[in-house]
Amino acid sequence: MFEYQQNTLCVASTWLYSSEIMSEANYKFLCSKGKIKKVTIGGNGRKALVAYESIPDRFKKLIREKVGDPYASVKNIVFSDYMNWDHAAEQYFSDYLLDNGSHLPEEKQKEYTHQAIMFNAAKHIATNVVVQKRFGGKKQMWDRMLEAIAKLPDTWMHTRYKNVVSFKRAIQKYEDEGYGSIVSGKWLNSNPSKIVDEVADFILSQYCLPIKYTISEIIKIYESVRESKGWKSLSERAVGAWLDKPEQKRVWMLARDGKDEYMKHFGHTVTRNRTEWFPNAWWAIDGTKLDWVHFANNKQKMAAELKINVVFDVYSEKIIGWDIAYSENHASHFRAVKMAVNESGCRPFLFTYDKQSGHKSDRMQDLYDKLPAKGGTHYSHKVGRKSSPAEQIFNRLQQQVIGKMWFSDKQSIKVRTATNKPNTDFIVEYKNALPTVDELTKWWLTAVNIWNAGKQEDWEYSRIEMYNQETQHREEINIMDQLSMFWIDETKTKKYYAHGMPLTVEGKDYLYEVYDETNNVDLNFRQKYVGESLIVRYDPERLDEFVGLYELTPSGEKRFIAYAQSKRMHESIPVLMKENSKALLLQDIAVRDAELKRDQEAYERLIQRSGISRESLIEEQELMVKFQGHLPKEEQMATDSGAFHSRFSKY
Numbered sequence: 001m002f003e004y005q006q007n008t009l010c011v012a013s014t015w016l017y018s019s020e021i022m023s024e025a026n027y028k029f030l031c032s033k034g035k036i037k038k039v040t041i042g043g044n045g046r047k048a049l050v051a052y053e054s055i056p057d058r059f060k061k062l063i064r065e066k067v068g069d070p071y072a073s074v075k076n077i078v079f080s081d082y083m084n085w086d087h088a089a090e091q092y093f094s095d096y097l098l099d100n101g102s103h104l105p106e107e108k109q110k111e112y113t114h115q116a117i118m119f120n121a122a123k124h125i126a127t128n129v130v131v132q133k134r135f136g137g138k139k140q141m142w143d144r145m146l147e148a149i150a151k152l153p154d155t156w157m158h159t160r161y162k163n164v165v166s167f168k169r170a171i172q173k174y175e176d177e178g179y180g181s182i183v184s185g186k187w188l189n190s191n192p193s194k195i196v197d198e199v200a201d202f203i204l205s206q207y208c209l210p211i212k213y214t215i216s217e218i219i220k221i222y223e224s225v226r227e228s229k230g231w232k233s234l235s236e237r238a239v240g241a242w243l244d245k246p247e248q249k250r251v252w253m254l255a256r257d258g259k260d261e262y263m264k265h266f267g268h269t270v271t272r273n274r275t276e277w278f279p280n281a282w283w284a285i286d287g288t289k290l291d292w293v294h295f296a297n298n299k300q301k302m303a304a305e306l307k308i309n310v311v312f313d314v315y316s317e318k319i320i321g322w323d324i325a326y327s328e329n330h331a332s333h334f335r336a337v338k339m340a341v342n343e344s345g346c347r348p349f350l351f352t353y354d355k356q357s358g359h360k361s362d363r364m365q366d367l368y369d370k371l372p373a374k375g376g377t378h379y380s381h382k383v384g385r386k387s388s389p390a391e392q393i394f395n396r397l398q399q400q401v402i403g404k405m406w407f408s409d410k411q412s413i414k415v416r417t418a419t420n421k422p423n424t425d426f427i428v429e430y431k432n433a434l435p436t437v438d439e440l441t442k443w444w445l446t447a448v449n450i451w452n453a454g455k456q457e458d459w460e461y462s463r464i465e466m467y468n469q470e471t472q473h474r475e476e477i478n479i480m481d482q483l484s485m486f487w488i489d490e491t492k493t494k495k496y497y498a499h500g501m502p503l504t505v506e507g508k509d510y511l512y513e514v515y516d517e518t519n520n521v522d523l524n525f526r527q528k529y530v531g532e533s534l535i536v537r538y539d540p541e542r543l544d545e546f547v548g549l550y551e552l553t554p555s556g557e558k559r560f561i562a563y564a565q566s567k568r569m570h571e572s573i574p575v576l577m578k579e580n581s582k583a584l585l586l587q588d589i590a591v592r593d594a595e596l597k598r599d600q601e602a603y604e605r606l607i608q609r610s611g612i613s614r615e616s617l618i619e620e621q622e623l624m625v626k627f628q629g630h631l632p633k634e635e636q637m638a639t640d641s642g643a644f645h646s647r648f649s650k651y
Helices: 013-018 024-032 056-068 087-095 108-125 129-134 137-150 164-182 195-209 217-227 236-243 247-257 259-267 329-346 360-368 389-400 424-430 437-453 463-467 479-485 523-529 581-612 616-624 633-638
Strands: 001-005 008-011 037-040 049-051 283-289 307-313 319-325 350-352 379-380 501-505 510-512 531-537 545-552 558-566
Touching: 008 013, 008 037, 008 424, 008 616, 008 633, 013 024, 013 049, 024 137, 024 350, 049 236, 087 108, 108 129, 129 137, 137 164, 195 217, 195 247, 195 531, 195 581, 236 247, 247 259, 247 523, 247 581, 283 329, 283 389, 283 523, 307 329, 307 389, 319 329, 329 360, 329 479, 350 389, 501 531, 501 581, 510 545, 523 558, 523 581, 531 558
Parallel strands: 283 350, 350 379
Antiparallel strands: 001 008, 008 049, 037 049, 283 307, 307 319, 501 510, 510 558, 531 545, 545 558
16 A cells, blocks of 8 residues: 655555545545645556655544554655755855865765765764664664665765765764765865965066066976975976966966967957848657748749758657758757657657767767666667668658648658659649748648647557556656756867857857856956867857856866856947947947956066066176176076166056
C-alpha cells in the first residue's frame, strides 16, 4: 500500500477508499481541487499513487491509527526529508573571492551549497536519537546514510563518497572548519609569483617607456634589482600574461605606442543607424527541402527555396516541433527542438538526428547533452543506413499530406510514378495564386494538424490520441530548465572590441555593448574586458535584445561576466532624430574622452609611485654617458630624479 516514487512516500489511491479512509467520491473531489497530489496515474496494469504528505492531516491521522507510521513500513530511506536549504551557505559561496579577486563559477557555488546542505542533514541525523532509529540506530546510521545519499537524484550536486571512513572524515572537517572546508584546493592560489603592488608598478612603468623594452629585457632589469628589494622571481610567461590583461594594456599602450594606437584598440566608437537611409520517449528530427512552390519576387514569380526541420515523436508519429527557414542550420534545429520541448513539457529518453553539420556542431551537441531524460541519450544515425525513423515518417508525410497540396513540386518524394509527379503546367498557369512565404506558415500548420489527426491504417487511435496516452515513464521539464537549456554558446571565444561585441548568426550581423544600471556605457567593464576574448551565450529568438558574456577560467569552466545589450545606434540627420536622441549621442561620444582621461591619469599616478618616467629615463642615460657606463645599476635606480623631474610642470 505504501512505496517510494522519486524519493516521495506514496499511497495507493485504491487503498484509501477500499480501507474506508475516505470515500472514492471524496478522493476524486480532493484530487480535482489539488488537495491531493497524484504521483503516478493508473491504467493498463499500473496503479495510481498519491503523495502521502499531500493528503490532508485528518486523513493522515486515520491512516496512522489503522496501519501505524507509514514511513516505518517501507524499507527505503529518504535522506532528502532531512535536507533544508542553507541560505547562509548559498551567500557564503556567492561572496567567496578567489585570490585573484574573482568569484567562484556559478556551477561550483551551486555544488558547494548542495554539499553543505547534505552535511547539515547528516549532522542532524547523527545527533537526533529519534531520527537515528530510522537509519538503524548508531551502529548502522552511517552506512544507511551513505546508501541513501547515493540514491539522491543526479541533479543534486555533491561528492559521492566511496566509504564511511572518508564520509565521516569530510563531516568532521566541515564541523571543524565550516563552509571553507568544502572549497576544492584547485581554487586556492598556490602561485608564489603574483604581480601586485610595487612589483606591478615597477614592471608596468618599465614597459610603458617609449624605448619599448621586450619582456625578456624587462625580466633582466627586474632581476638586477630583485634581490635587493626582496621581490620574488617571475617568469617571462607570467609577466607577458599580466601585461596582456586589458587593465595593464590600456595604460602601457597609451604611454608606449601613443594615442592613435591606443584609440585603435580601446577607443570607444558610436555606431550610426543607417537602416532608414535606404529602401529595404524517442524523438527524431529530420530536415529537408519543403516541397512547396511559393510566390517569389523574381523573373519567374515563383520559387521553392525553403527548408523544413521537423521533430517527431516516434511512438505516435505526432509532429511536436518544427521550423521553416531558408537553410538547414543549427539555428533552425534549435527552434524546432525548442518548440518540441514547449509542446511536450518533458524530455525524451532518446533523441536522434542525421549527420548534417548543424547537428554535429558544438553548440547543438551541448543542447543535445542537456535534452534527454535521466538515463537517456542522443546520437546521429549513420549515413546510408535506413535506421532513422524520422526519414521513414517524413516520406509518408510527404506523400500523404505535403504532396497533396496543389502547389507541391513533389521533389522529395522518391517514388517517380506519374501519380507522384507534379503537374508543372498547372502550377505555372496559376502561379499568381501561389502562397507567399509568410502564408506558407499557415499552410504548414494546416498540414501538421491534418497529419497529427490522422493515423496509420492498422491503428485504432489517431496520432494525437496515441501521443496523449498516459505513461509512468515521463520526466517533466520545468520553465527554469527550459530557460537554461535553450541558450547557445558560441563554440569559440570572441573578442570584445573597442566598438563592442560583434556576432553573426544565420548570416545576420549583430553588435552588442555592455551598459550599467543607469543605461550608460559601462566604463568599468570596458576597462577590464576591451580586447579580451569571451564566450557569447545567446537565445536565437532574442538576438535583437541581449546576449550573455562569459570568461573561461584556467580550468576551462565558464564564469558569467555581464549581459550585453544591442548597441545603441545614433541618427546623424536632424530631421530623423527622435526626442532625447541628441543627449544620448553626446553621452556616448563622451565615453572616449572619459576613458582617455582616466587612463592618462592612471599613468601619471604610476609615475608618481614608481619614479620611473620618460624624464627619469633621459636622466639615467645622461648619467650613464657621464660615467661611461660604469655607474652600478643599484645606484642608477636609486638616483634622485626629483630635481630633473621638477623641470616639467606637466607633472
